Amino acid sequence: MRGSAMQLKDWCTADRVSIRFYRSVIVLTMLCLANWPASAWADGRSGSDEDELVFSVFHGPATVVLADLNSNGHKLGDLRVTSLPIQFVSGEPAGRLDATLITTGINVPEPDDEIRISNLIFVFSGGIDQIVVNGSGYYPAAGPTIDLDSSLIRPVTGGSGQFAGTTGWAETRHFANNSWEHTFHLQLPEREDGRGRRHRRRH
Known part of the structure:
Protein backbone atom coordinates (compact mmCIF):
# COMPACT_ATOMS: atom_id res chain seq x y z
CA MET A 1 0.00 0.00 0.00
CA TRP A 36 3.50 40.29 -34.00
CA PRO A 37 3.47 43.32 -36.34
CA ALA A 38 -0.07 44.35 -37.25
CA SER A 39 0.91 44.71 -40.90
CA ALA A 40 1.65 40.99 -41.09
CA TRP A 41 -2.02 40.29 -40.30
CA ALA A 42 -3.37 43.16 -42.35
CA ASP A 43 -1.94 42.35 -45.76
CA GLY A 44 -0.05 39.10 -45.54
CA ARG A 45 3.47 40.58 -45.43
CA SER A 46 5.94 39.34 -42.89
CA GLY A 47 7.26 41.93 -40.50
CA SER A 48 10.40 42.36 -42.64
CA ASP A 49 8.88 45.14 -44.78
CA GLU A 50 8.30 47.50 -41.88
CA ASP A 51 10.09 50.32 -43.76
CA GLU A 52 7.54 50.20 -46.60
CA LEU A 53 4.94 52.95 -46.53
CA VAL A 54 1.61 51.83 -48.05
CA PHE A 55 -1.38 54.10 -48.57
CA SER A 56 -4.06 54.80 -51.18
CA VAL A 57 -5.79 57.75 -52.82
CA PHE A 58 -9.08 57.70 -54.70
CA HIS A 59 -11.03 59.62 -57.32
CA GLY A 60 -14.14 59.36 -59.43
CA PRO A 61 -14.48 59.00 -63.22
CA ALA A 62 -11.52 60.45 -65.11
CA THR A 63 -12.09 62.97 -67.89
CA VAL A 64 -9.19 62.43 -70.29
CA VAL A 65 -8.72 64.82 -73.22
CA LEU A 66 -7.09 63.85 -76.53
CA ALA A 67 -4.79 66.80 -77.25
CA ASP A 68 -4.20 65.95 -80.94
CA LEU A 69 -7.23 67.45 -82.66
CA ASN A 70 -6.47 65.89 -86.06
CA SER A 71 -6.18 62.35 -84.68
CA ASN A 72 -8.84 59.68 -84.61
CA GLY A 73 -7.49 58.62 -81.22
CA HIS A 74 -5.64 55.56 -82.53
CA LYS A 75 -2.35 56.91 -83.86
CA LEU A 76 1.26 56.79 -82.75
CA GLY A 77 2.20 59.82 -80.70
CA ASP A 78 -1.34 60.60 -79.53
CA LEU A 79 -1.22 62.70 -76.37
CA ARG A 80 -3.89 62.43 -73.70
CA VAL A 81 -4.02 64.65 -70.61
CA THR A 82 -6.04 64.93 -67.42
CA SER A 83 -6.06 66.74 -64.08
CA LEU A 84 -8.47 65.84 -61.30
CA PRO A 85 -8.86 65.99 -57.50
CA ILE A 86 -7.93 63.01 -55.34
CA GLN A 87 -8.95 62.09 -51.80
CA PHE A 88 -7.88 59.80 -48.97
CA VAL A 89 -9.88 56.76 -47.85
CA SER A 90 -11.42 58.95 -45.13
CA GLY A 91 -12.96 61.15 -47.83
CA GLU A 92 -10.75 64.11 -46.96
CA PRO A 93 -9.15 65.97 -49.89
CA ALA A 94 -5.63 64.74 -50.65
CA GLY A 95 -4.60 66.98 -53.53
CA ARG A 96 -4.71 66.36 -57.24
CA LEU A 97 -3.49 64.04 -59.99
CA ASP A 98 -1.91 65.49 -63.15
CA ALA A 99 -1.26 62.92 -65.87
CA THR A 100 -0.25 62.46 -69.50
CA LEU A 101 -0.49 59.38 -71.73
CA ILE A 102 1.42 58.99 -75.01
CA THR A 103 0.64 56.22 -77.51
CA THR A 104 3.78 54.31 -78.49
CA GLY A 105 2.27 51.22 -80.12
CA ILE A 106 -0.95 50.47 -82.00
CA ASN A 107 -2.72 47.14 -82.60
CA VAL A 108 -0.52 45.57 -79.91
CA PRO A 109 -0.89 42.97 -78.44
CA GLU A 110 -4.19 42.57 -80.35
CA PRO A 111 -5.97 44.60 -83.04
CA ASP A 112 -7.59 47.72 -81.55
CA ASP A 113 -5.23 47.64 -78.57
CA GLU A 114 -2.52 50.17 -77.82
CA ILE A 115 0.61 50.61 -75.76
CA ARG A 116 0.76 53.91 -73.88
CA ILE A 117 3.45 55.29 -71.61
CA SER A 118 2.20 57.31 -68.68
CA ASN A 119 3.48 60.09 -66.47
CA LEU A 120 1.39 60.55 -63.32
CA ILE A 121 2.13 63.27 -60.77
CA PHE A 122 0.31 62.99 -57.44
CA VAL A 123 0.38 66.40 -55.76
CA PHE A 124 -0.12 66.83 -52.00
CA SER A 125 0.19 69.74 -49.55
CA GLY A 126 -0.36 72.44 -52.15
CA GLY A 127 2.44 71.14 -54.36
CA ILE A 128 5.24 70.68 -51.83
CA ASP A 129 4.89 66.91 -51.56
CA GLN A 130 4.70 65.03 -54.85
CA ILE A 131 4.97 61.41 -56.00
CA VAL A 132 5.99 60.60 -59.59
CA VAL A 133 4.73 57.41 -61.24
CA ASN A 134 5.91 56.37 -64.71
CA GLY A 135 5.28 53.24 -66.69
CA SER A 136 3.84 51.47 -69.70
CA GLY A 137 0.72 49.42 -70.22
CA TYR A 138 -1.88 48.05 -72.62
CA TYR A 139 -4.99 50.13 -73.32
CA PRO A 140 -8.11 49.67 -75.45
CA ALA A 141 -7.89 51.90 -78.51
CA ALA A 142 -11.50 52.96 -78.09
CA GLY A 143 -11.01 53.98 -74.46
CA PRO A 144 -9.08 56.87 -72.91
CA THR A 145 -8.02 54.76 -69.90
CA ILE A 146 -7.43 51.15 -68.93
CA ASP A 147 -10.51 48.94 -69.05
CA LEU A 148 -13.14 48.86 -66.35
CA ASP A 149 -12.49 46.23 -63.68
CA SER A 150 -8.75 46.08 -64.44
CA SER A 151 -5.49 47.18 -62.85
CA LEU A 152 -2.01 48.34 -63.83
CA ILE A 153 1.25 48.31 -61.87
CA ARG A 154 3.89 50.97 -62.54
CA PRO A 155 7.14 52.05 -60.85
CA VAL A 156 7.42 55.03 -58.54
CA THR A 157 10.39 56.97 -59.89
CA GLY A 158 10.72 59.77 -57.35
CA GLY A 159 9.13 62.50 -55.34
CA SER A 160 9.60 65.79 -53.54
CA GLY A 161 9.08 67.20 -50.05
CA GLN A 162 8.23 64.38 -47.65
CA PHE A 163 8.64 61.93 -50.54
CA ALA A 164 12.06 63.15 -51.76
CA GLY A 165 14.17 60.20 -52.89
CA THR A 166 11.40 57.65 -52.54
CA THR A 167 11.18 54.57 -54.76
CA GLY A 168 8.74 51.70 -55.05
CA TRP A 169 5.68 50.92 -57.11
CA ALA A 170 2.03 51.86 -57.44
CA GLU A 171 -1.03 49.85 -58.42
CA THR A 172 -3.86 51.61 -60.23
CA ARG A 173 -7.26 49.93 -60.08
CA HIS A 174 -10.20 50.94 -62.28
CA PHE A 175 -13.37 49.57 -60.72
CA ALA A 176 -16.52 48.45 -62.50
CA ASN A 177 -18.39 51.53 -61.21
CA ASN A 178 -15.80 53.77 -62.95
CA SER A 179 -14.12 54.86 -59.69
CA TRP A 180 -10.36 54.64 -59.17
CA GLU A 181 -7.85 53.68 -56.49
CA HIS A 182 -4.08 54.27 -56.58
CA THR A 183 -2.11 52.33 -53.94
CA PHE A 184 1.50 53.32 -53.26
CA HIS A 185 4.17 50.96 -51.94
CA LEU A 186 7.03 53.30 -51.07
CA GLN A 187 10.55 52.67 -49.85
CA LEU A 188 11.68 55.76 -47.95
CA PRO A 189 15.35 56.79 -47.94
CA GLU A 190 17.28 56.91 -44.70
CA ARG A 191 17.76 60.33 -43.12
CA GLU A 192 20.40 61.51 -40.67
CA ASP A 193 19.15 63.42 -37.65
CA GLY A 194 20.98 66.13 -35.70
CA ARG A 195 22.74 63.49 -33.60
CA GLY A 196 24.16 61.70 -36.60
CA ARG A 197 21.76 58.79 -36.28
CA ARG A 198 20.29 57.37 -39.45
CA HIS A 199 16.62 56.53 -39.66
CA ARG A 200 13.76 56.41 -42.15
CA ARG A 201 11.36 59.32 -42.10
CA ARG A 202 7.81 58.45 -41.07
CA HIS A 203 4.78 60.08 -42.68
Missing part, protein backbone atom coordinates in the same frame (compact mmCIF):
# COMPACT_ATOMS: atom_id res chain seq x y z
CA ARG A 2 2.79 2.42 0.88
CA GLY A 3 4.44 1.78 -2.47
CA SER A 4 1.17 2.41 -4.28
CA ALA A 5 0.64 5.66 -2.37
CA MET A 6 4.15 6.85 -3.23
CA GLN A 7 3.61 5.97 -6.88
CA LEU A 8 0.29 7.84 -6.93
CA LYS A 9 1.99 10.89 -5.34
CA ASP A 10 4.71 10.80 -8.02
CA TRP A 11 2.07 10.67 -10.79
CA CYS A 12 0.20 13.65 -9.31
CA THR A 13 3.42 15.65 -8.99
CA ALA A 14 4.34 14.85 -12.60
CA ASP A 15 0.88 15.87 -13.79
CA ARG A 16 1.14 19.22 -12.00
CA VAL A 17 4.56 19.85 -13.57
CA SER A 18 3.18 18.97 -17.02
CA ILE A 19 0.19 21.29 -16.55
CA ARG A 20 2.45 24.16 -15.47
CA PHE A 21 4.72 23.52 -18.46
CA TYR A 22 1.89 23.54 -21.01
CA ARG A 23 0.38 26.64 -19.40
CA SER A 24 3.75 28.39 -19.80
CA VAL A 25 3.90 27.37 -23.46
CA ILE A 26 0.39 28.72 -24.09
CA VAL A 27 1.16 32.03 -22.35
CA LEU A 28 4.40 32.49 -24.31
CA THR A 29 2.63 31.70 -27.58
CA MET A 30 -0.09 34.26 -26.87
CA LEU A 31 2.52 36.91 -26.00
CA CYS A 32 4.36 36.26 -29.27
CA LEU A 33 1.15 36.57 -31.29
CA ALA A 34 0.15 39.74 -29.47
CA ASN A 35 3.46 41.40 -30.34
Whole structure:
Protein backbone atom coordinates (compact mmCIF):
# COMPACT_ATOMS: atom_id res chain seq x y z
CA MET A 1 0.00 0.00 0.00
CA ARG A 2 2.79 2.42 0.88
CA GLY A 3 4.44 1.78 -2.47
CA SER A 4 1.17 2.41 -4.28
CA ALA A 5 0.64 5.66 -2.37
CA MET A 6 4.15 6.85 -3.23
CA GLN A 7 3.61 5.97 -6.88
CA LEU A 8 0.29 7.84 -6.93
CA LYS A 9 1.99 10.89 -5.34
CA ASP A 10 4.71 10.80 -8.02
CA TRP A 11 2.07 10.67 -10.79
CA CYS A 12 0.20 13.65 -9.31
CA THR A 13 3.42 15.65 -8.99
CA ALA A 14 4.34 14.85 -12.60
CA ASP A 15 0.88 15.87 -13.79
CA ARG A 16 1.14 19.22 -12.00
CA VAL A 17 4.56 19.85 -13.57
CA SER A 18 3.18 18.97 -17.02
CA ILE A 19 0.19 21.29 -16.55
CA ARG A 20 2.45 24.16 -15.47
CA PHE A 21 4.72 23.52 -18.46
CA TYR A 22 1.89 23.54 -21.01
CA ARG A 23 0.38 26.64 -19.40
CA SER A 24 3.75 28.39 -19.80
CA VAL A 25 3.90 27.37 -23.46
CA ILE A 26 0.39 28.72 -24.09
CA VAL A 27 1.16 32.03 -22.35
CA LEU A 28 4.40 32.49 -24.31
CA THR A 29 2.63 31.70 -27.58
CA MET A 30 -0.09 34.26 -26.87
CA LEU A 31 2.52 36.91 -26.00
CA CYS A 32 4.36 36.26 -29.27
CA LEU A 33 1.15 36.57 -31.29
CA ALA A 34 0.15 39.74 -29.47
CA ASN A 35 3.46 41.40 -30.34
CA TRP A 36 3.50 40.29 -34.00
CA PRO A 37 3.47 43.32 -36.34
CA ALA A 38 -0.07 44.35 -37.25
CA SER A 39 0.91 44.71 -40.90
CA ALA A 40 1.65 40.99 -41.09
CA TRP A 41 -2.02 40.29 -40.30
CA ALA A 42 -3.37 43.16 -42.35
CA ASP A 43 -1.94 42.35 -45.76
CA GLY A 44 -0.05 39.10 -45.54
CA ARG A 45 3.47 40.58 -45.43
CA SER A 46 5.94 39.34 -42.89
CA GLY A 47 7.26 41.93 -40.50
CA SER A 48 10.40 42.36 -42.64
CA ASP A 49 8.88 45.14 -44.78
CA GLU A 50 8.30 47.50 -41.88
CA ASP A 51 10.09 50.32 -43.76
CA GLU A 52 7.54 50.20 -46.60
CA LEU A 53 4.94 52.95 -46.53
CA VAL A 54 1.61 51.83 -48.05
CA PHE A 55 -1.38 54.10 -48.57
CA SER A 56 -4.06 54.80 -51.18
CA VAL A 57 -5.79 57.75 -52.82
CA PHE A 58 -9.08 57.70 -54.70
CA HIS A 59 -11.03 59.62 -57.32
CA GLY A 60 -14.14 59.36 -59.43
CA PRO A 61 -14.48 59.00 -63.22
CA ALA A 62 -11.52 60.45 -65.11
CA THR A 63 -12.09 62.97 -67.89
CA VAL A 64 -9.19 62.43 -70.29
CA VAL A 65 -8.72 64.82 -73.22
CA LEU A 66 -7.09 63.85 -76.53
CA ALA A 67 -4.79 66.80 -77.25
CA ASP A 68 -4.20 65.95 -80.94
CA LEU A 69 -7.23 67.45 -82.66
CA ASN A 70 -6.47 65.89 -86.06
CA SER A 71 -6.18 62.35 -84.68
CA ASN A 72 -8.84 59.68 -84.61
CA GLY A 73 -7.49 58.62 -81.22
CA HIS A 74 -5.64 55.56 -82.53
CA LYS A 75 -2.35 56.91 -83.86
CA LEU A 76 1.26 56.79 -82.75
CA GLY A 77 2.20 59.82 -80.70
CA ASP A 78 -1.34 60.60 -79.53
CA LEU A 79 -1.22 62.70 -76.37
CA ARG A 80 -3.89 62.43 -73.70
CA VAL A 81 -4.02 64.65 -70.61
CA THR A 82 -6.04 64.93 -67.42
CA SER A 83 -6.06 66.74 -64.08
CA LEU A 84 -8.47 65.84 -61.30
CA PRO A 85 -8.86 65.99 -57.50
CA ILE A 86 -7.93 63.01 -55.34
CA GLN A 87 -8.95 62.09 -51.80
CA PHE A 88 -7.88 59.80 -48.97
CA VAL A 89 -9.88 56.76 -47.85
CA SER A 90 -11.42 58.95 -45.13
CA GLY A 91 -12.96 61.15 -47.83
CA GLU A 92 -10.75 64.11 -46.96
CA PRO A 93 -9.15 65.97 -49.89
CA ALA A 94 -5.63 64.74 -50.65
CA GLY A 95 -4.60 66.98 -53.53
CA ARG A 96 -4.71 66.36 -57.24
CA LEU A 97 -3.49 64.04 -59.99
CA ASP A 98 -1.91 65.49 -63.15
CA ALA A 99 -1.26 62.92 -65.87
CA THR A 100 -0.25 62.46 -69.50
CA LEU A 101 -0.49 59.38 -71.73
CA ILE A 102 1.42 58.99 -75.01
CA THR A 103 0.64 56.22 -77.51
CA THR A 104 3.78 54.31 -78.49
CA GLY A 105 2.27 51.22 -80.12
CA ILE A 106 -0.95 50.47 -82.00
CA ASN A 107 -2.72 47.14 -82.60
CA VAL A 108 -0.52 45.57 -79.91
CA PRO A 109 -0.89 42.97 -78.44
CA GLU A 110 -4.19 42.57 -80.35
CA PRO A 111 -5.97 44.60 -83.04
CA ASP A 112 -7.59 47.72 -81.55
CA ASP A 113 -5.23 47.64 -78.57
CA GLU A 114 -2.52 50.17 -77.82
CA ILE A 115 0.61 50.61 -75.76
CA ARG A 116 0.76 53.91 -73.88
CA ILE A 117 3.45 55.29 -71.61
CA SER A 118 2.20 57.31 -68.68
CA ASN A 119 3.48 60.09 -66.47
CA LEU A 120 1.39 60.55 -63.32
CA ILE A 121 2.13 63.27 -60.77
CA PHE A 122 0.31 62.99 -57.44
CA VAL A 123 0.38 66.40 -55.76
CA PHE A 124 -0.12 66.83 -52.00
CA SER A 125 0.19 69.74 -49.55
CA GLY A 126 -0.36 72.44 -52.15
CA GLY A 127 2.44 71.14 -54.36
CA ILE A 128 5.24 70.68 -51.83
CA ASP A 129 4.89 66.91 -51.56
CA GLN A 130 4.70 65.03 -54.85
CA ILE A 131 4.97 61.41 -56.00
CA VAL A 132 5.99 60.60 -59.59
CA VAL A 133 4.73 57.41 -61.24
CA ASN A 134 5.91 56.37 -64.71
CA GLY A 135 5.28 53.24 -66.69
CA SER A 136 3.84 51.47 -69.70
CA GLY A 137 0.72 49.42 -70.22
CA TYR A 138 -1.88 48.05 -72.62
CA TYR A 139 -4.99 50.13 -73.32
CA PRO A 140 -8.11 49.67 -75.45
CA ALA A 141 -7.89 51.90 -78.51
CA ALA A 142 -11.50 52.96 -78.09
CA GLY A 143 -11.01 53.98 -74.46
CA PRO A 144 -9.08 56.87 -72.91
CA THR A 145 -8.02 54.76 -69.90
CA ILE A 146 -7.43 51.15 -68.93
CA ASP A 147 -10.51 48.94 -69.05
CA LEU A 148 -13.14 48.86 -66.35
CA ASP A 149 -12.49 46.23 -63.68
CA SER A 150 -8.75 46.08 -64.44
CA SER A 151 -5.49 47.18 -62.85
CA LEU A 152 -2.01 48.34 -63.83
CA ILE A 153 1.25 48.31 -61.87
CA ARG A 154 3.89 50.97 -62.54
CA PRO A 155 7.14 52.05 -60.85
CA VAL A 156 7.42 55.03 -58.54
CA THR A 157 10.39 56.97 -59.89
CA GLY A 158 10.72 59.77 -57.35
CA GLY A 159 9.13 62.50 -55.34
CA SER A 160 9.60 65.79 -53.54
CA GLY A 161 9.08 67.20 -50.05
CA GLN A 162 8.23 64.38 -47.65
CA PHE A 163 8.64 61.93 -50.54
CA ALA A 164 12.06 63.15 -51.76
CA GLY A 165 14.17 60.20 -52.89
CA THR A 166 11.40 57.65 -52.54
CA THR A 167 11.18 54.57 -54.76
CA GLY A 168 8.74 51.70 -55.05
CA TRP A 169 5.68 50.92 -57.11
CA ALA A 170 2.03 51.86 -57.44
CA GLU A 171 -1.03 49.85 -58.42
CA THR A 172 -3.86 51.61 -60.23
CA ARG A 173 -7.26 49.93 -60.08
CA HIS A 174 -10.20 50.94 -62.28
CA PHE A 175 -13.37 49.57 -60.72
CA ALA A 176 -16.52 48.45 -62.50
CA ASN A 177 -18.39 51.53 -61.21
CA ASN A 178 -15.80 53.77 -62.95
CA SER A 179 -14.12 54.86 -59.69
CA TRP A 180 -10.36 54.64 -59.17
CA GLU A 181 -7.85 53.68 -56.49
CA HIS A 182 -4.08 54.27 -56.58
CA THR A 183 -2.11 52.33 -53.94
CA PHE A 184 1.50 53.32 -53.26
CA HIS A 185 4.17 50.96 -51.94
CA LEU A 186 7.03 53.30 -51.07
CA GLN A 187 10.55 52.67 -49.85
CA LEU A 188 11.68 55.76 -47.95
CA PRO A 189 15.35 56.79 -47.94
CA GLU A 190 17.28 56.91 -44.70
CA ARG A 191 17.76 60.33 -43.12
CA GLU A 192 20.40 61.51 -40.67
CA ASP A 193 19.15 63.42 -37.65
CA GLY A 194 20.98 66.13 -35.70
CA ARG A 195 22.74 63.49 -33.60
CA GLY A 196 24.16 61.70 -36.60
CA ARG A 197 21.76 58.79 -36.28
CA ARG A 198 20.29 57.37 -39.45
CA HIS A 199 16.62 56.53 -39.66
CA ARG A 200 13.76 56.41 -42.15
CA ARG A 201 11.36 59.32 -42.10
CA ARG A 202 7.81 58.45 -41.07
CA HIS A 203 4.78 60.08 -42.68
